[in-house]
Amino acid sequence: MAGPVSDDEDGMISGINVTPLVDVTLVLLIIFMVTAKIIVSQGMPMDLPKAASGEEMQTIFSVELTEDGRTFVDSTQVANDAVIGNLASEAQSKNPELRAVIRADQKVPHGRVIQVLDALKQAKLSKVAFAVDPKAGLQPAAAPSGQPAAPSPPPGQ
Numbered sequence: 369m370a371g372p373v374s375d376d377e378d379g380m381i382s383g384i385n386v387t388p389l390v391d392v393t394l395v396l397l398i399i400f401m402v403t404a405k406i407i408v409s410q411g412m413p414m415d416l417p418k419a420a421s422g423e424e425m426q427t428i429f430s431v432e433l434t435e436d437g438r439t440f441v442d443s444t445q446v447a448n449d450a451v452i453g454n455l456a457s458e459a460q461s462k463n464p465e466l467r468a469v470i471r472a473d474q475k476v477p478h479g480r481v482i483q484v485l486d487a488l489k490q491a492k493l494s495k496v497a498f499a500v501d502p503k504a505g506l507q508p509a510a511a512p513s514g515q516p517a518a519p520s521p522p523p524g525q
């Protein structure tokens with residue numbers, strides 16, 4: 369038979385046949401995979417009710433920095449960058465899950481963007497993102513006059 373050979377006189381099995389264990393494990397794995405797909409796909413389509421008095425809850429704190437120095441917070445122009453921290457703290461107290469998005473023109477100085485980012489961090493806003501234009505291709509920025517342009521990567525990379 370396929371059992372282990374034992375020279376022990378007391379009949380003790382000295383080896384373990386792992387093949388049945390692997391077979392059972394693979395069968396259980398297949399069963400779990402099939403049932404997991406069935407459980408996930410059993411979502412019920414619903415037509416959720418509409419409410420006339422429902423309010424849209426703002427979850428994004430938008431900061432826009434323009435090329436000409438203007439600053440907009442949630443599409444409202446503010447006097448300067450110093451008030452961003454106060455507005456962010458106020459919005460954060462109303463909604464602890466608030467997320468900030470900084471939209472800065474390409475020509476806005478890097479230092480100004482960092483100042484706004486620092487103001488948001490001081491206001492305890494930890495979820496900060498930068499808005500980008502997904503349609504624009506990855507183009508190297510033009511080098512300032514008098515400085516050599518950065519070398520372009522070799523083709524195929």
